[in-house]
Amino acid sequence: MKNNYFKSAVFVALAVAGLTSCKKDKVADEEVIAPYDVPKTYNFAGANYASSTIRVKQMLELDVYMKTANAGTALDGTKATNLFNNTGNAFTDAALNTSGLNLAAKTTDPTVFKGYLDNLIADSKVNAVATNGTSGYIIRGSAKIIVGPTGVENGQAVTKGMMGSLFFKQALDLLASTKTDGTIALQQQHWDEAFGYLAVPNDYDPTVTYASTLVFPAKPALWGGYLAERGQNITAGKIIFDAFLKGRAAIGAKDVKVRDAxxxxxxxxxxxxxxxxxxxxxxxPTLTANAGNLGSQFHALSEGLGFVESLKYRAAGSKLTDANFVKLQAILKTNFYTLINEAGFTKLKEAQAILKDSYALPALN
Structure with missing residues (x-):
């Protein structure tokens, strides 16, 4: 009995010692994060997002060229394609021509957006008032917009859609890659590139109204512009910019939890x-103020189509279900003449409800 007790006591002592040892080892293995500062501007040492900035500039120049169609200029298909692929020295900024970068290579589903571009080129050659089933121009305020047979302003579908398929998609992929990058330097590189696709100044201030005389990168563009235009009521500018600052600082401090958050x-x-x-x-398009104004209605629907296309590239776990995304796509790809003439705007009201309810958006009407 005495011997058995001794053996049991020894066993318990060893077990306790083992647990104590494991606990100490676990604490030792956990890296202690030293305090670190989060700056107010994106001026991190060695930060480089030149490639992102180049593609933003290329997209802006393509957008400007596409809009010349609204002034009655028939677009040159070769030039438009060269701007998309960065061939033929098509950019007015010589540095863009020699950058070795282009829009097409980083665009997810490039044939979709090249298709919209090709449609715009064809539409721009029709010098007549558009009607249901026929391309042409529609008056919008004191200007015109060029639309296709179903009312789509294809230039808007290109720009807004590529904001999703290129800039948004690439940014999300780059951010996700920081979780598996082997070195801090590589994490920082990919984080910087992702930040560049947001297209805001490194000292971005969401409370500032940037002068129209400024040009990118001195003022926000593309997604950066929409932080103010369509993001103020959800404080998107401050939240996203602050998260980029905090995440970049966290990488340098090896604070993985904060980075991932x-x-x-x-x-x-x-x-x-x-x-x-x-x-x-x-x-x-459903507001009383826009009733009968095809130019304003079709312009808005074309932008809506582009932004809905952007949602295809959302991250896993999105609040928007696949089924509702398919519904949104189907609605925005309905003939625009049909959408605006539908009694009670049934389909557009359905799209409104899907977006508002899925994302808990502030009501607009």
């Missing part, structure tokens, strides 16, 4: 920005 914030709020823009543009 910022990735989730950026994913969710950037997607919500796209949804809020789409929501605005499916509400606008």
């Amino acid at each position: 910022q990735i989730v914030i950026i994913q969710e709020i950037w997607e919500k920005l796209a949804a809020n823009a789409a929501y605005n543009y499916v509400v606008s």
Whole structure:
């Protein structure tokens, strides 16, 4: 009995010692995060997002060229294609021509957006008033817009759609890659590239109204512009910019938990920005103030189509279900003449409800 007790006592002592040892080892293995500062501007040492900035500039120049069609200029298909592929020295900024970068290579589903571009080129050659089934121009305020046979302003579908299929999609992929990148330097590189696709100044201030005389990168563009235009009521600008700052600082401090938390914030709020823009543009055509104004209605629906296309590239776990995304696509790809003439705007009201309810968006009407 005495011997058995001794053996039991020894066993218990060893077990306790083992647990104590494991606990100490676990504490030792956990890296202690030293305090670190989060700056107010994106001026991190070694930060480089030149490639993102180049593609933003290329997209802006393509957008400007596409809009010349609204002034009655028939677009040159070769030039438009060269701008998309960066061939033939098509850019007025020589540095863009020699950058070795282009829009097409980083665009997900490039044939979809090249298709919209080709449609615009064809539409621009029709010098007549558009009607249901026929391309042409429609008066919008004191200007015109060029639309296709179903009322789509294809230039808007290109720009807004590629904001999703290129800039949003690439940013999300780059942020996700930081979780598996082997070195801090590589994490920082990919984080910087993702930030560049937001297209805001490194000292971005969401409370500032940037002068129209400024040009990118001195003022926000593309998604950066929409932080103010369609993101103010959800405070998207401050939330996303702050998350980029905090996440970049966390990488340098090896604070993985904080880094990953910022990735989730950026994913969710950037997607919500796209949804809020789409929501605005499916509400606008149904407002009494826009009744009978085809130019304003079709312009809004075309932007809405582009932003809905952007939602295809949302991250896993999105608040928008696949079934509701398919419904949104189907609605925005309905003939625009049909959509605006439908009694009670049934389909557009359905799209409004999907977007508003999925993302808990502030009501607009």
